[in-house]
Amino acid sequence: MTTPTLVPRKRRGAELTLTLLAICIGVAAYCAVGLGSEGRIPAGAVKLAGCLVVAAIATHLFVRKVAPYADPVLLPLVICLNGLGLAMIYRIDLGCEDLCLGGNYAPLANSQLIWSALGIVAFAVVLLVVRDHRRLQAYTYTFGFLALALLVLPLLPVIGQNIRGARIWxxxxxxxxxxxxxxxxxxxxxxxxxxxxxxxxxxxxxxxxxxxxxxxxxxxxxxxxxxxxxxxxxxxxxxxxxxxxxxxxxxxxxxxxxxxxxxxxxxxxxxxxxxxxxxxxxxxxxxxxxAWLDPFADPDRNGQIINGLFGMAYGGILGTGWGQGSPQLTPFSFSDFIAAAMG
CATH class of the missing domain: 1.10.540 (Butyryl-Coa Dehydrogenase, subunit A; domain 1)
Structure with a gap:
């Protein structure tokens, strides 16, 4: 009597279903931002939906061909997070446009779409080059030294940048x-x-x-x-x-x-x-x-923390809804803001 061979399921159909659901979530969030902030569906909703559908389906077909036994949840999760991120960036764009003087503000949502496309290309290259992840074990210490080199780069005097107190760029x-x-x-x-x-x-x-x-x-x-x-x-x-x-x-x-x-x-x-x-x-x-223990001790320095505290308190447990918050910075000092808020 021979023991039957266990053949793992590919689960590509489950990945496709979850991918379509992730696309719907991202597009719905984008539309909700427009409805909540401007009372209408954004003009770029069709463009976003088209880009997400083409990118997601193309990536799914590529995974189906190159890595048929891959985890069926990872790709839909990435697409969902990317769609939600685009909606949030679009909301920030709307708030910054309201504050920008002279109309010189460049929207960031379009740039994020470009970076998403570059990420998909990099993902495809990795799948093509690294067909078996166990091969990476031969380069264990190489990756360790590479990580240390990358961490040291921001400390170099020419290319390293100190932004808002942190030298990580x-x-x-x-x-x-x-x-x-x-x-x-x-x-x-x-x-x-x-x-x-x-x-x-x-x-x-x-x-x-x-x-x-x-x-x-x-x-x-x-x-x-x-x-x-x-x-x-x-x-x-x-x-x-x-x-x-x-x-x-x-x-x-x-x-x-x-x-x-x-x-x-x-x-x-x-x-x-x-x-x-x-x-x-x-x-x-x-x-x-x-600043973490007592942000109100220095309101002007700790404005970001205080802004988040007031935003969370105003939104309550479930929030005010997509596009109905106030992400833009207040045009006055936080000390005046706190004095006004406390009556």
């Missing part, structure tokens, strides 16, 4: 972008490749303390390196969000690979220690923490 001619976004992908590949090799040692070896399985001291090297990298980002680039994201990515992937809560305890403790040291030693970190 670089300028190359007419283009500017954050190399840390590409570094996230490289770090994820590096972490995955490293954990495939070291998973057993990290998962099985260690000591039990206070009911928690903690890793061995010599196995703490990778998490120590991740901790130092995150602290370096915190100090030199002044970017709290990226620091937490990079370090959290490593700790969470360690936990997923080993299923040992001890990694979460050690990683969380290291980050708390590093953040506390940063608060005591560096003024820009202390300013961020103080």
């Amino acid at each position: 670089i300028n190359l001619g007419p283009f500017s972008f954050q190399p840390g976004e590409a570094a996230k992908i490289c770090l994820a590949i590096f972490f995955a490749g490293y954990l495939v090799v070291k998973r057993d040692a990290l998962a099985l070896a260690g000591r039990r303390f206070a009911g928690i399985d903690l890793p061995r001291g010599r196995d703490l090297g990778p998490i120590g390196v991740g901790w130092l990298i995150s602290i370096g980002i915190l100090v030199f680039q002044r970017d709290l969000g990226s620091s937490l994201l990079f370090f959290g990515l490593f700790v969470v992937m360690l936990y997923i690979a080993t299923e040992r809560p001890g990694w979460l305890v050690v990683g969380g403790g290291l980050f708390v220690v590093g953040a506390y040291f940063g608060y005591l030693a560096f003024g820009h970190v202390r300013v961020r923490f103080d």
Whole structure:
């Protein structure tokens, strides 16, 4: 008696159904913004719907041909998020046009469509070049060094740019972008490749303390390196969000690979220690923490936080609806705004 061979389902039909639903969500959100802010469906709704349909269906057909056993949920999720992002950018465009003097404001929604198209092309190239993801394991440390190089780029004196206190941008001619976004992908590949090799040692070896399985001291090297990298980002680039994201990515992937809560305890403790040291030693970190704890102490400096608090309070739990909020900046100081709001 022969054992029947298990053939996995392709699920391309499910992907197509979810893709069409994602398109409907994006177009409906775009129309809702126009109806809520201007009382009419935007003139570009047909253009947006056409672009989304062509891009989504073309990408789906490409995946059906090149990667028939891919996860059927990922592509619809990306299309849905992209459609919602376009609707939000369009709402910001409408608010900025109201405040712009002289009509010099350039809408950002059209630029976002171009970037979406470039993303689809890059996605297709990756699928064509990397036909088997296991081949990336041979380049584990290459991706690790590439990630470090990308993180260092904003610190270079010529191309690195300091914008609003954070040094995370670089300028190359007419283009500017954050190399840390590409570094996230490289770090994820590096972490995955490293954990495939070291998973057993990290998962099985260690000591039990206070009911928690903690890793061995010599196995703490990778998490120590991740901790130092995150602290370096915190100090030199002044970017709290990226620091937490990079370090959290490593700790969470360690936990997923080993299923040992001890990694979460050690990683969380290291980050708390590093953040506390940063608060005591560096003024820009202390300013961020103080703004988070009491944004009303300096209304003009912490206007973005206060604007968000008032916006969330005004919208309530469910919000006011697409296009009915007020995303544009107030034309007066936030100290006057608070004084007027509090009567």
